[in-house]
Amino acid sequence: MDTKAGTPVLAITSDEELAAGTRRACAAADRDLHEHTPPVPRRVWVGAGHVVLDPDAARACVEADLPRRAGVHLVSSRAPGITEWQAAAAVGAESVLVLPGSEADLVVALARRVETAGGRGPVIAVVGGRGGAGASTLAAALALTCEKRFPGRRALLVDCDPAGGGLDLLLGIEHNPGMRWPSLIVEGGAVSAAALHAALPGVGGTVSVLSAGRGPGLLEPGDAALTAVVDAGRGAGDVVICDVPRQSRAVTDVALGLADVVVVVVRAQVRAVAAAGTLIAGLASANPNVVVVVRGPSPGGLRGGEVAELLGMPVLATMRPEPGLATALERGGLRLARRSPLRRAADAVLDVVAGDAV
Structure with missing residues (x-):
C-alpha cells in the first residue's frame, strides 16, 4: 500500500465561502492547498492527497470522466438534499460536509493519510522542439535508465507517433513477438497493467514497449x-514515458495532459531554438511543467546558457554528441554506455520526477 501524506489538497469550488472554509481547514490540518477550476487535468486529480469540491464541480469532474479515487469530500453551504447526494454518489465522495458548521470534521478528514491500492508512477512526455531533435532517442534512453533510478519498477515506453517508424526499431526489438498499437484493443476504457506487460515486447525484462506499427493505413492511438x-502503467507504479509528436493533434493533447512533466528536446541551433520557443509557448495550456534538454553539436557554438536565455527558461541538461549513436541505431538498436551523454541527460530528467514518484 502506498500513502499520500505530503501531497496538496485539491480544492474545486466556485463558492467563495466554501473556498474560505476549505482554506481554514487545510491550514488547521497543516496541509498545502491547490485551488483549481474545471476542467481539472487528470494528473492533478490523481496526484492530489485529498479532493474537496462543491456539487457543481463534482458533476463537472464526472462529465470529464475522471477516475474514481479515495479521499474525495463534497462540501455544501446548505444542508444536503437530493441534488447534493446525487453529485456525491456520482463522484464517489466519501463524505458530504456543510461549511462552516462541519469545518472540524473536514480538518480531521484532511489530516489523515489517504491509502490507495497499487502505486503511482510518474508519467513523462518527451517532444522534439523541431524535427530531428532526438526526442524519440531520449524517450528510449529514459526507459533504459529507469531500472537504476527506480529499482523494482518497470518502465512502460509508449509510442504516440504513428508516423515515427516505431520505437521497436529504434531499440532493435522489431522482430520480438508482442502487440503493437494496431493490434491493441481496449475494452471498457481500462486495461490491466499485468496483461499489458505480458503482451508487449520489451528490453531486459524491465522495459515494455508499446510501439506504433508500420505499413499503409496506420492510425494514431485513440x-x-x-x-x-x-493510467494502467501509472496505477501499477511504472515509470511511463510517452514519445509525443510535436504536431498539434488529439493524441498529443491527451499525452501532454496526462504527463507529470514534459521534456522538450532542443537542438543547439538558432532556428531550432526559435522553433522550440514557439512550441513551448503553446504547451502552457496543456501542461505548464516543462523542462528543456539541449542536444549538440552546435555548428555555431551555441551554449546551454544561451539557449536558456533565448527560451527564458532553465536548461535541465546539455548533451554533447553521442559517439557511434547513428551506427548503433542501425545495427542492433539503442544501448547506453556507462558514460553516455544520453544516459546523463536521462538521469537528469529522472531526478526531476523522482521526488513526485510515490
Whole structure:
C-alpha cells in the first residue's frame, strides 16, 4: 500500500465561502492547498492527497470522466438534499460536509493519510522542439535508465507517433513477438497493467514497449486507449514515458495532459531554438511543467546558457554528441554506455520526477 501524506489538497469550488472554509481547514490540518477550476487535468486529480469540491464541480469532474479515487469530500453551504447526494454518489465522495458548521470534521478528514491500492508512477512526455531533435532517442534512453533510478519498477515506453517508424526499431526489438498499437484493443476504457506487460515486447525484462506499427493505413492511438494505457502503467507504479509528436493533434493533447512533466528536446541551433520557443509557448495550456534538454553539436557554438536565455527558461541538461549513436541505431538498436551523454541527460530528467514518484 502506498500513502499520500505530503501531497496538496485539491480544492474545486466556485463558492467563495466554501473556498474560505476549505482554506481554514487545510491550514488547521497543516496541509498545502491547490485551488483549481474545471476542467481539472487528470494528473492533478490523481496526484492530489485529498479532493474537496462543491456539487457543481463534482458533476463537472464526472462529465470529464475522471477516475474514481479515495479521499474525495463534497462540501455544501446548505444542508444536503437530493441534488447534493446525487453529485456525491456520482463522484464517489466519501463524505458530504456543510461549511462552516462541519469545518472540524473536514480538518480531521484532511489530516489523515489517504491509502490507495497499487502505486503511482510518474508519467513523462518527451517532444522534439523541431524535427530531428532526438526526442524519440531520449524517450528510449529514459526507459533504459529507469531500472537504476527506480529499482523494482518497470518502465512502460509508449509510442504516440504513428508516423515515427516505431520505437521497436529504434531499440532493435522489431522482430520480438508482442502487440503493437494496431493490434491493441481496449475494452471498457481500462486495461490491466499485468496483461499489458505480458503482451508487449520489451528490453531486459524491465522495459515494455508499446510501439506504433508500420505499413499503409496506420492510425494514431485513440484518446481513450492512450489514457487507459497510461493510467494502467501509472496505477501499477511504472515509470511511463510517452514519445509525443510535436504536431498539434488529439493524441498529443491527451499525452501532454496526462504527463507529470514534459521534456522538450532542443537542438543547439538558432532556428531550432526559435522553433522550440514557439512550441513551448503553446504547451502552457496543456501542461505548464516543462523542462528543456539541449542536444549538440552546435555548428555555431551555441551554449546551454544561451539557449536558456533565448527560451527564458532553465536548461535541465546539455548533451554533447553521442559517439557511434547513428551506427548503433542501425545495427542492433539503442544501448547506453556507462558514460553516455544520453544516459546523463536521462538521469537528469529522472531526478526531476523522482521526488513526485510515490
